[in-house]
Amino acid sequence: MSAIVQDKEKGAMAPVANSSIERSAAYYRLKADIEDFYYHEADLLDDRRFRDWLDILAEDISYFMPIRRNVKFGQHATRENTRIGEGISWFDEDKWTLTKRVEQILTGVHYAEEPLSRISHMVSNVQIKAVRPNPEQPAEVDVISRFLVYQNRVEYETYTFVGRRNDTLRATQGTTQANWKVAKREILLEQNILLAKNLTMFF
Amino acid sequence: MAVKSDFDQLVDLNRGFISREIFVDADIYREELDKVFTRAWLLVGHESLIPNPGDFYTSRMGEESVILCRDKKSEIHVFLNSCRHRGMKVCRYESGNTSLFTCPYHSWTYTTDGKLQGVPLYRSLYDGVLDRDANSLVSVARLCNYKGSIWATWDKDAPDFITYLGDAKVHLDQALDCRDGREGGSEVIGVHKWVFPANWKFAAENFLGDTYHNPSHRSVDMIGIGPSAAAGKKGRRDDELEKAQHVWISFPEGHGVHSAIQPDANEYVESFLDNPVLEQYFRHCFEERKRRLGEQAKLLPFVGTIFPNTSYHGRQPRGLCAWHPHSPTSTEGWRFFLVDKDAPAEVKDYLRRYYMRYSGPAGMTEQDDMENWLYATAASTGTVARRYPFNYQQSMGAFATDHPLGGEVSTQITEQIARGFYRRWTTYMQGGDWNELLGAPAGNRQAAE
Numbered sequence: 322m323s324a325i326v327q328d329k330e331k332g333a334m335a336p337v338a339n340s341s342i343e344r345s346a347a348y349y350r351l352k353a354d355i356e357d358f359y360y361h362e363a364d365l366l367d368d369r370r371f372r373d374w375l376d377i378l379a380e381d382i383s384y385f386m387p388i389r390r391n392v393k394f395g396q397h398a399t400r401e402n403t404r405i406g407e408g409i410s411w412f413d414e415d416k417w418t419l420t421k422r423v424e425q426i427l428t429g430v431h432y433a434e435e436p437l438s439r440i441s442h443m444v445s446n447v448q449i450k451a452v453r454p455n456p457e458q459p460a461e462v463d464v465i466s467r468f469l470v471y472q473n474r475v476e477y478e479t480y481t482f483v484g485r486r487n488d489t490l491r492a493t494q495g496t497t498q499a500n501w502k503v504a505k506r507e508i509l510l511e512q513n514i515l516l517a518k519n520l521t522m523f524f
Numbered sequence: 525m526a527v528k529s530d531f532d533q534l535v536d537l538n539r540g541f542i543s544r545e546i547f548v549d550a551d552i553y554r555e556e557l558d559k560v561f562t563r564a565w566l567l568v569g570h571e572s573l574i575p576n577p578g579d580f581y582t583s584r585m586g587e588e589s590v591i592l593c594r595d596k597k598s599e600i601h602v603f604l605n606s607c608r609h610r611g612m613k614v615c616r617y618e619s620g621n622t623s624l625f626t627c628p629y630h631s632w633t634y635t636t637d638g639k640l641q642g643v644p645l646y647r648s649l650y651d652g653v654l655d656r657d658a659n660s661l662v663s664v665a666r667l668c669n670y671k672g673s674i675w676a677t678w679d680k681d682a683p684d685f686i687t688y689l690g691d692a693k694v695h696l697d698q699a700l701d702c703r704d705g706r707e708g709g710s711e712v713i714g715v716h717k718w719v720f721p722a723n724w725k726f727a728a729e730n731f732l733g734d735t736y737h738n739p740s741h742r743s744v745d746m747i748g749i750g751p752s753a754a755a756g757k758k759g760r761r762d763d764e765l766e767k768a769q770h771v772w773i774s775f776p777e778g779h780g781v782h783s784a785i786q787p788d789a790n791e792y793v794e795s796f797l798d799n800p801v802l803e804q805y806f807r808h809c810f811e812e813r814k815r816r817l818g819e820q821a822k823l824l825p826f827v828g829t830i831f832p833n834t835s836y837h838g839r840q841p842r843g844l845c846a847w848h849p850h851s852p853t854s855t856e857g858w859r860f861f862l863v864d865k866d867a868p869a870e871v872k873d874y875l876r877r878y879y880m881r882y883s884g885p886a887g888m889t890e891q892d893d894m895e896n897w898l899y900a901t902a903a904s905t906g907t908v909a910r911r912y913p914f915n916y917q918q919s920m921g922a923f924a925t926d927h928p929l930g931g932e933v934s935t936q937i938t939e940q941i942a943r944g945f946y947r948r949w950t951t952y953m954q955g956g957d958w959n960e961l962l963g964a965p966a967g968n969r970q971a972a973e
């Protein structure tokens with residue numbers, strides 16, 4: 322394929338960008354900053370620094386993983402996912418329960434995580450959907466991303482969880498890595514019946 | 525195929541040994557699907573999942589997919605979810621509302637009462653003589669709407685559901701009735717479905733009243749996740765039964781329950797301290813129930829299993845489980861979470877949050893159960909491991925048969941319930957008649973109903 326054709330295709334792709342935010346230097350700086358934050362978060366979890374992970378969650382965090390259902394064409398928007406604040410989901414949690422989950426692992430006798438699983442979090446497809454008030458002074462950012470979480474447990478147990486996250490991140494002071502907090506997280510796992518015995522990990 | 529006497533050896537209740545083969549062997553598993561799951565009453569769902577005419581909810585019975593459906597006239601049906609033409613799964617939606625099920629393969633259509641209606645090119649290809657009745661969706665043989673919970677069996681000779689329940693009825697009632705003692709009135713607020721690599725009987729046995737496995741929940745008991753946890757109470761639930769006499773009961777039909785009898789004074793024990801609205805509501809329900817049921821209100825539920833694969837949690841948290849076999853070493857767990865339909869919104873909201881942190885694969889308590897079931901299954905598949913049976917000798921003979929609650933009643937933690945479950949499992953596997961399946965000694969011909 323010639324360079325000219327490639328350029329043409331690229332050109333054709335460009336307008337379907339992920340959001341209307343202007344691609345300024347501040348925007349790219351912010352995006353890189355958020356990606357760094359996600360890699361740092363993945364390290365905290367995979368290094369089993371669970372208490373440190375709790376520290377990057379806002380006090381008023383909403384952490385939600387709906388159950389996904391098989392519905393008829395045309396009903397996805399209204400019926401595919403269980404809803405936050407209603408009925409039963411996989412997770413519909415606040416910081417109190419997330420802290421309990423961490424405390425439970427740290428007892429050393431939570432047998433579903435004792436011995437601890439080996440877990441790797443991969444985060445990709447990071448896209449900024451909205452910045453409030455603006456990319457130069459971001460206080461709150463809506464970000465979507467994909468995750469792949471691999472778990473190997475004891476000897477032969479392996480599970481792969483793939484899906485997307487819809488986050489709202491909050492800058493506490495400035496925008497350095499340590500100062501982002503997760504204020505809202507919706508986790509869309511691409512499964513209907515959970516194909517795993519447990520969800521002992523964080524997403 | 526195992527012969528009749530093999531099962532007496534595999535399940536040796538006199539000595540208290542049960543072979544691991546019945547938990548891992550593929551042939552025994554196939555036989556189980558045939559001899560247990562096509563005869564026993566199985567939980568299919570709940571009427572609140574299909575409130576309106578045309579509503580359907582796809583469910584399971586054993587390994588098979590079924591459609592739970594309310595027809596145009598509001599009558600409830602359960603059908604095998606497989607087309608009579610070439611077997612296509614007719615409905616692959618989880619739930620919805622329809623006037624017709626259209627098979628995706630060659631477009632035969634079925635009405636909501638299961639009748640074959642549309643057959644493309646009926647006149648030219650079938651000479652207009654295809655027997656529609658004989659090609660309707662396969663219906664279960666018997667169905668029962670018991671206080672909103674829907675049960676079914678493939679065996680037309682099965683006794684009615686109430687007979688099948690026997691004396692376990694009053695215990696199951698406690699999960700299905702309103703907290704204030706009114707009959708029924710519950711609704712399902714959500715369903716968990718997940719697959720775990722363990723034999724289904726580990727899950728069934730867990731809820732029979734295996735109180736002995738309490739130590740495996742130590743982590744959650746240490747941190748406290750109950751409805752009074754923020755107020756400083758440890759444990760995974762409030763001990764509403766702290767002054768009660770616990771009873772573990774094995775029923776002749778194979779069911780088993782762990783319930784408790786409150787002392788005569790039957791005082792409310794504070795629970796739900798973390799939310800004053802809940803605390804007040806449950807105190808009110810407790811007093812109301814006492815007023816309504818009198819002496820009978822002293823009986824409170826804990827857990828139980830209705831033979832073979834339906835379990836319930838009666839109080840904190842509250843719900844019904846079905847353990848659907850997938851293979852000897854794999855099971856699909858379903859949990860239907862229950863609340864009183866007319867409970868205040870804040871009560872329902874609190875309960876659903878509590879259920880989520882307690883139950884199922886994301887539940888802090890039950891994650892540890894699943895770990896046990898998996899590794900107990902996995903460590904029992906080896907050739908050498910299979911030579912050594914499981915031990916079921918706990919509290920042998922320590923039960924009464926003259927208790928007003930019926931069955932074999934133990935007042936100490938016991939494996940008598942598990943022994944009773946496998947005693948009945950053996951009768952099914954030996955092809956017993958319904959008198960025997962309900963617990964009458966072999967050859968006793970008294971009427972089952």
Ligand code: FES
Pocket residue numbers: 607608609610611612627628629630631632
């Ligand atoms: S398999 Fe259903 S119409 Fe042919």
Ligand SMILES: [Fe+2]
Pocket residue numbers: 730737741889890893
């Ligand atoms: Fe348990």
